[in-house]
Amino acid sequence: MGNILEIKNLSVKIPAHGGTVSAVRDVSLELKKGETLAIVGESGCGKSMLCKSIMKLLPERAVIESGQIIVNGTDITGLSDREMTKLRGQLFSYVFQDPLSALDPTMTIGRQIAESILIHQRNLGKEEILARINELLTLVGIKNPEERSRLHSYELSGGMRQRCVLAIVLASNPRILLADEPTTALDVTIQAQILDLLKDIQKKRNMSTVLVSHDMGVVARVADRVAIMYAGKIVETGTAEDIFYSPAHPYTQGLLKSLPINSRGKDVLETIPGMPPSLMRLPKGDAFACRNPKALPIDFIEEPPMFKISDSHFAASWTLDKRYKNSNLE
């Protein structure tokens, strides 16, 4: 299986009030054809910025400081906006985190889906387009599609908006789907339906997916591989089994411990002590060190590199260093 998407040492910075935000720090990732890669991480750690840099939809002030984004063997890092617009339609689709802002309040839902259909099938007649809109809305589980397609985004419930965004995305025929929290507003039954639908479409079209999600149940269901992000960096990657059954990074371990399933019958939920560091003032060494009760002296001095645990499993924690395992690392 080849890689459809490769990210190499990507760093993104955003100048802001009071300093520069290091939103993405030296991230390397690959996405294989037909695979689902889930990105999980602390809120504000740069997941959306990472997706947006792939799509070239970064905020104006943001700069890609270094690194490469390679799609199907072609480096797209330096492409102009115009070239990128074309690519976006053909290759990528992006499900924005926040469906309300992704939808245009001045246009009906139907019109927005129609626009997306027309990017690919320019010579469809009116009847055919209408039929396709209804088909897509039905596909994402919206009842009475004919009436609902005449509504505006603010007239829909949160979950319906999210499904409309999905319908727009599915109207085009992307090779790579970047889905940023695509199911957070859905009840669990519709969520289950949508996840199965995406999986189905993925198989049929050999689509590859990057899924950003906080919902570990969703990740467990759909992800082939998982990347854990903390303070702008990927700190652990592995198969879903690697991450769920033998998490190696202390942040990943803390995250899994915070799930309510692990606090059944207790009064408070387990949490990770402390707060994530500001991306404007990153500490020296491992950014997670100050929240890690088992941090080593070296954690406060030097950032750990990625250590290989198995052919599929990597993590950036000094505890994985051979020297530490053998004696200790001072």
Next chain:
Amino acid sequence: MQDIIAGVRNLTHEFQLNKKLKIRAIDGLSLDIRRGEILGVVGESGSGKSTLARCMMNIYRPTEGEVFFKNIKCSDRAEYKKHAFELQTKRQIIFQDSASSLNPRMRVIDIIAEPFRINHIVPIRGSIENEARFQLKYTGLDEELLYKYPGELSGGQRQRVAIARALAMEPELLVADEPISAVDVSIQAQLVNLFKHLRNEHGFSIMFIAHDLAMVEFLCDRVAIMYRGRLVELAETKELFANPLHPYTKLLLSCIPIPDPRAERERKHPDFDETEFDTSGCLTEISEGHLLLCGGEKSNNKKGSLAIG
């Protein structure tokens, strides 16, 4: 009799879409929130949860029925006006799309300060800045965000700004519409602990609308299940999870995703083509405190048909 802080009676809300078409988002619903409880509201997407929240806060005028807060009948215009200050400060809402409903031209500090300004309130912690700093910390945010604009924050950071803004008013009733779905699980855990703390130590009453049933099970005292604008089941959390009765509740509980890849991948989802449920009938108390929507023939049982918890 439990002390009741707020609720709705026979509430119906319709949206007129065009001359011919009306959507009945809420259909004759009655619900109480007890003082000092966290009431979970769960249900189908589009079942009217957000509409209910907005009616409770007098943002929408109900088509029919009554909304009350303590002994104020706030669906009545004159009564609302008379108690406007109390109603606007002692009840707060966190909107479902709060992340995108923050004013993009206001800095975080001004967003948190706004309710103080509108209501001419002096913050407990002296200045607005101190108050805002305190609330940010309370919700797990870095102080440096104070002078940022919403567009410069991540989804989860914006969500927590909305929570901070609501908490700053120290409300007695908090209506929280999906308040934690945009943040990662460790911050979710922090916020859930915070909500618990607010209930235990400060006597907050909270209506907690959510899709995450594992969190609802952990946090809430009672859970109400909504389907197509109606309440189909209501019970103490333990009872509801141990003994769900309505087929829609059963379906929901069977779909909770499990954070275990092998188990989750193998799990077959039920056949969704058959997920249409009858919504006629009346809420009936099946066992103590456990209300269930029962089919048409039982509905003449007037005695048990109160939707009061």
